[in-house]
Amino acid sequence: MRVAVHYRASEEGARETARLIRGAGGTATLVPGDLSKAEAPEEIVATVIRELGALDVLVNSAAVMERTPFGSVTPEGWDAMFALNLRAPFFLVQAAAQHLTRARGAVVNIADLAAFETWPAYIPHGISKAGVVYMTRALARTLAPAVRVNGIAPGTVLLPEGWSEQDASRLRETTPLKRLGSPADVVGAALYLLEADYVTGETLIVDGGRHVRR
Helix, strand or coil, X not given: CEEEEEECCCXXXXXXXXXXXXXXXXXXXXXXXXXXCCCHHHHHHHHHHHHXXXXXXXXXXXXXXXXXXXXXXXXXXXXXXXXXXXXXXXXXXXXXXXXXXXXXXXXXXXXXXXXCCCCHHHHHHHHHHHHHHHHHHHHXXXXXXXXXXXXXXXXXXXXXXXXXXHHHHHHHHCCCCCCCCCHHHHHHHHHHHHHCCCCCCCEEEECCCHHHCC
């Protein structure tokens, strides 16, 4: 694939991603944009079409995960989180729909295990990701049969910034598979969903079994 690597502030990381893609024999182009702004989805899709000429696959992965215990949530923080976590992916799909339809393409939305569990310190985040799961089902029905829309709900594949080895050990011990995941586990799920021509509207939980603990 020719990959459009979107970024907002992490230009260095985006350049490294593009370098790895090119090193593997692929083609990559960088697409800056601030998805917290309402006009960004249409601008980003237009840039991709201008640079690459088509859009076959959209992976919605941009999001923020902030610790917001009940009582500390503000309307401003709520709006900022939902603008990026839920509004942006919806409007990216809407902006890309005609191109995806033409290509008989696919969408993969990155949700979160928080959509299926209750995390008291991350309630707005969990609500936004539950919205992504609903959006995945609804868009799968709306865009069928031309475009397939699926999602992935990762568990612990990257530890939050600042977490300790003690935190990691506790997570390993409370995960049925007794280990943490890795970004490669999510990549494998995404590749499966892109190749599974008879799967749409599904959110694949990739969490080592944490959601079946009870």
